[in-house]
Amino acid sequence: MSDIRHSLLRRDALSAAKEVLYHLDIYFSSQLQSTAVPIVDKGTIELVEEFIFHVSKDRNIQLKRMSSMQELQLLEIMCSYFQEQSKDAVRQLIFSALFSPQGGKADDSRMAMMGKLVSMAVAVCRVPILECAASWLQRTHALYCVRLAKVLVDDYCSLVPGSIQTLRQIYTASPRFCCQFITAVTALYDLSSEELIPSSGLLEMVVTWITDDPRLSLITFLNMPISANMPLGSLGITPLVGLVRWCAKSPLSYKRNSKAPVANGHTGKLARESVEEGVDLDPLYSKLHLSVLQILLMLQAHLTEKNLFGRLELLQFEQMVQLVEELGRLVEELNPLNATREIELSLNRLAQVLQVAMASGALLCTREDLRPICSRLPHNNLLQLVMSGPVQQPPHSAFQPGFYPHIHTPPLGYPPRPSTPAAAAHPAHPSFIPGMSFPYRPMR
Template sequence: MKMPSLRDSLAYEGFPQATRRVLEHVEASCSGGEAGTNLGALVEEFVHFRPPDALPHHTGLNALQELQLLQILSDYFGAKTNVGLARQVFMVLFGTRGGADRLTDHKLLGKLVSMCIATQHEMVLDCTAYWILQEGASTPPVLTLLTSIIQDYCMLMPGTLDTLQRVDKTSPSFACQFVTIVTSLYQLKPDAASSSHPPPSLLEVIAEWVAGNPRICLASLKDTKGAVPVTPIPGLCHWCVKSPLVRNPESTQEEAMIYSKLHLGILQSLLTAQNVAPNAKLLPVSAVEEMVSDLRALVQTSEGQGDAVQLAVERLAQVMQVAMATGSTQLNRKQVAGLYGQLPENRLLSLILSYGGEG
């Protein structure tokens, strides 16, 4: 059937049958490797309900129909067993399509993912993790999606936090990508104006994930073979190393303990990486350089915080000790010593840098 007649047939059927048929058509096209412009147009009109001739005030589906649409999408992906095909369909529905305005698409995706966290929908969450990898962790659509999830589960409905906490078991890939993006959303910086602390409830969830299962931080590696590893480890290292000196006005002793727990989880993740992805460079040189630079700036403004300074430097030393021992960084001891020259003396750091001579 030619596309114009298919489009007319779908328009005649209307929602929800047209949406179900488009999903079937997308799947058939992906199976045959024929996803193209016309396919995207059908998705725009009968999944996102943004027809090409829509007026500026076009409202699309009403609230009840939107709930039905979310259920249709959930049921469709829930019935899939071929992960590769499900990912292809997901990318056709929510991936980049010719620079179109995708605000509506991302609102729908945000609602779908939020619902699927509540229902612990493995396939949708796994597909979302793949979508994040393809879109890029720092792109506006991805940041918007994660901000929406944090808003839903940590701000608006904190009582549902235990639901979010179970996601690491339902979809380790999604949990891994989630943590990676959270560390870019919340960054502890020397400049208070540009520094932002993760919500305590979110920090606790992440610490539980990482400490409870060190492989969580490595879950994305199976989808990035041959590429630069994208994991939450650099961002989490930044958090743990700098947290003693970038104090949150609302921080508590309990929060300090959570960072300690998270730090131990990171070390375990680096050790576990030897078995999962030997010699994968999980701690890039640029991440270490930025961490050291920030730590130097923090030390200069931390008069009277000797214990906190030593804790921060010691955590950095421990991270580098494990990273060098496991081949998780390209830096050797001589290079690390050059970076750390302006940091306060620390016994553990001195031992690490002196051990093994120039290696």
């Protein structure tokens, strides 16, 4: 490896980077022929960091840096290489060796170059690179995934008007990349502040993708080996959590930000843009909410087919607890008297998602688990109904059979429900009951 390094030091920056890429191709192609699990050794990583990302291990050596033109040429060379490499395994290994974060000084340069490469791949529709990026998004820590998502959003939704159409068309070329991109975008834009609310163009694109094909959000899950374990800190295997957050929080977040004053005394940027563009985003979130319910309804069959029903949480209980807490804080920030409609809409959507998710097996908890959490929210009839459910009372109970116990403590207080065999037999994952008194449809 030292001989290669000394040879590269005599070359110009672009030539050295091209030579490292050529070395990686030979290295991984030979490894795949000799071993089932290729290993990226330390020397190879150091070559990549030194001659592609220009982070030298030797302080006494001044590295030659590429000019902007040379960097563009290198990106074009990478684009051509990944497009022409016929072996997917080699492509994936080289992409990982180049861009997997190592926790060192080169990571910022690594992320910057990958963002430019993936952005270029979107512009010229290089599917092999998009597929490599999809795998990278699946196995990399969420902190880095949202950084890539931010680069693409800036490039195609902010800098050049109309360029979002180029990103929108990627759906037909690489649905797997789109699934992972949605997961990263919903993790980035969590509606916690005005800056973290998706633009109308980005929102419309995501909603269009999902309403056209609800199965898009399940592509990673459907293609994932049953025994696969997600790396610690990685994005979820579906964007469902982020999409549920968008639907439930959007009425309250937009209401809060439309009232938020800024330094010059005007309302927030989001409210001004909505007025200027004449865009009513409520229908988009309503369409998204309907699609989320449809996706949850599809999940039961897929979980059963994979023998994962009751064993895999696609919506984790802790995530739902966090969402309820976020909704509670938003309600506290708003004047309930001036946000009655928004609060009701948010809680209606939350109630529907919880009911359908529990019934489909995507959320592995019972009403008893959720009841004390949801009791912190304002009263909502639909949430009251979903959280209570028809509970069979023991013969000696003071209540009538079929009584719906309140999740909010009434003024006079009810005696606690005793633990009985009937209560213990209550199913952990309730199914839909024909003839229920309320339909499953998005609340408008």
